[in-house]
Amino acid sequence: MKNVRCPQCQHVISFDETKYENGQVLVVRCPSCDKKFGVRVKREVKEPVNESANVDEDALQEPQRESCGRIVVIENNYCYQQEFPLYMGDNIIGREKKNYVVDCPIESGDLNIDYRHCVISVSRKKSGKLQFVLRDMPSNKGTFVEGLRLAPKERRVIEDGSVFTIGLTSVMLKLS
Known part of the structure; x- marks a missing residue:
């Protein structure tokens, strides 16, 4: 199961x-x-391993997913910068805490960031161009784009260079 x-x-x-x-x-x-x-x-699928053969440990690991851009996190209090890759599908952003599974675990003393704060969904348009959609989880303090708080079920398309705020922390989408 x-x-x-x-x-x-x-x-x-x-x-x-x-x-x-x-x-x-x-x-x-x-x-x-x-x-x-x-x-x-x-x-x-577990296959029998031939102990006499030289096995590359890296080759046995799960294949790497292709990154579709990244977010750059700058904690305003200490100017501490972190980067996280984004992948196709939902990328959950939140404050790092043991036993909480998030795709972008931000190391921060900013208590205004929830453990599961917001999500960036990455998909492809019919034209093949990547689309990034930001939404709140919902969080206690909200997610802000251009100074405006996202409504509970609002989704906002963001582009390269877009800056949004969670708690006291600024986050920027970077494609290059």
Whole structure:
């Protein structure tokens, strides 16, 4: 059995991954908050290892996902800069804390940043161009773009060089 967490309410949902093909994408509906989200089935296939052969440890690791840009985080209090790659799909941004799974765990003393604060969704338009959409999780203090707070279900398209604020911390989208 595999367990996944709802990205909205953190409810744990279990399913039997052996009933699906490796790499298959499932659409799951959270019974708690009714949120729909995608889950890719990954099953590890264990093959016998020939101990006499030289094995490259890096080759055995999971293949790297292609980065679709990055965010640059500048904590205003200390001018401490961090960078995080963005990947296709939802990229959850929040303050780093043990046992909280986020894609961009910001190391910060800024208590106005929630542990799961906002999300940048990366997708491709029909033209093939990347599109970046920012939304609040919702957070306690909000997410601000151009000085305006995003409404609870508002989504805002952001582009290269766009700056948004979470807590007292500025975040910039960079594509190059």
